[in-house]
Amino acid sequence: NAGVTQTPKFQVLKTGQSMTLQCAQDMNHEYMSWYRQDPGMGLRLIHYSVGAGITDQGEVPNGYNVSRSTTEDFPLRLLSAAPSQTSVYFCASKRQGSTEAFFGQGTRLTVV
Amino acid sequence: GNSVTQMEGPVTLSEEAFLTINCTYTATGYPSLFWYVQYPGEGLQLLLKATKADDKGSNKGFEATYRKETTSFHLEKGSVQVSDSAVYFCALSALYQAGTALIFGKGTTLSVSS
Numbered sequence: 203n204a205g206v207t208q209t210p211k212f213q214v215l216k217t218g219q220s221m222t223l224q225c226a227q228d229m230n231h232e233y234m235s236w237y238r239q240d241p242g243m244g245l246r247l248i249h250y251s252v253g254a255g256i257t258d259q260g261e262v263p264n265g266y267n268v269s270r271s272t273t274e275d276f277p278l279r280l281l282s283a284a285p286s287q288t289s290v291y292f293c294a295s296k297r298q299g300s301t302e303a304f305f306g307q308g309t310r311l312t313v314v
Numbered sequence: 315g316n317s318v319t320q321m322e323g324p325v326t327l328s329e330e331a332f333l334t335i336n337c338t339y340t341a342t343g344y345p346s347l348f349w350y351v352q353y354p355g356e357g358l359q360l361l362l363k364a365t366k367a368d369d370k371g372s373n374k375g376f377e378a379t380y381r382k383e384t385t386s387f388h389l390e391k392g393s394v395q396v397s398d399s400a401v402y403f404c405a406l407s408a409l410y411q412a413g414t415a416l417i418f419g420k421g422t423t424l425s426v427s428s
Contacts, residue, residue: 206357235415244318244403244420245358252413260415292357294416301346301365301407303416305357 204228208293208306215283215313223278223309225293232298234276238262238289239308245292251276252298283313316341316408320419323401327394327426335389335422337378337404345406347371347380347387348416352401361389361402394426 209224227234235250237260247260251270265287267279276295280287290310296303321336339347346365350358362371367382376391387404404419 233413233415237418242420245416245418247415247417250410250413250415256412258410258412260410261417294358301348301363302360305350305359307357 206293206295206304206306208291208309210309211307212310213312215280215311217283217285217313219283220279220281221283223280223291223293223311225276225278225306226274227276227293227295227304228274229295229297229304230273231295231304232273233296233303234270235260235294235303236266236268236276236278237292237294238287239292240289248278248291283311285313287311288313316345316406316417318404318406318417318419320402320404320422322420322422324423324425327424329396329426329428330393331426333389333391333394333398333424335402335404335424337387337389337419339385339387339404339406341385341406341408343409344382345408347378348405348407349376349378349387349389350403350405350418352403352421354400358403394424396426396428399424399426 236248237245249268251257293306294303349361351361362373364371364380
């Protein structure tokens with residue numbers, strides 16, 4: 203089983219560039235979410251989705267957009283990257299009614 | 315609001331030592347509580363969980379008990395191994411407007427030497 207797959211694993215962007223971090227899961231999970239991990243800050247929730255067409259903001263949504271057109275995919279878009287968005291990004295999914303979340307391997311993003 | 319506070323690291327232990335990593339939480343209602351582990355270069359993996367007061371979660375020799383009266387979920391292991399070296403995150407399931415999501419503590423780095 204592939205589980206939760208994130209691409210790319212590494213990315214360097216220039217300030218002002220845009221890009222999309224991809225996340226796909228093959229477990230038919232309803233819930234998907236994006237976190238960023240920064241030193242000394244733990245993981246902070248950016249956006250989450252409870253199903254296709256339904257998304258909501260988490261703790262730190264500014265500068266990020268999401269959409270959920272299919273159950274499998276939950277891309278995270280940076281419209282104009284800033285150095286403050288340098289971080290490791292994790293996507294997670296879980297089945298509705300379950301308490302266990304499954305995480306991808308992460309995307310390490312550097313904005314210069 | 316919802317928050318998780320866990321002890322600052324790093325925690326450095328010798329093999330076979332006893333481990334405690336403290337975790338306390340603030341939440342509305344009675345959330346499920348979790349410990350996740352992150353090995354170097356990897357994503358997070360669920361280590362154990364507890365869904366109601368007085369529940370004890372356990373896995374791989376690690377244990378944690380959901381204490382409602384002290385709002386705590388401390389992680390313990392009687393004898394750590396070098397392979398336990400990792401970052402440990404305490405988390406709770408928080409209710410947001412559209413559904414639930416995890417709220418994490420800042421993480422505690424454990425380093426075990428032989």
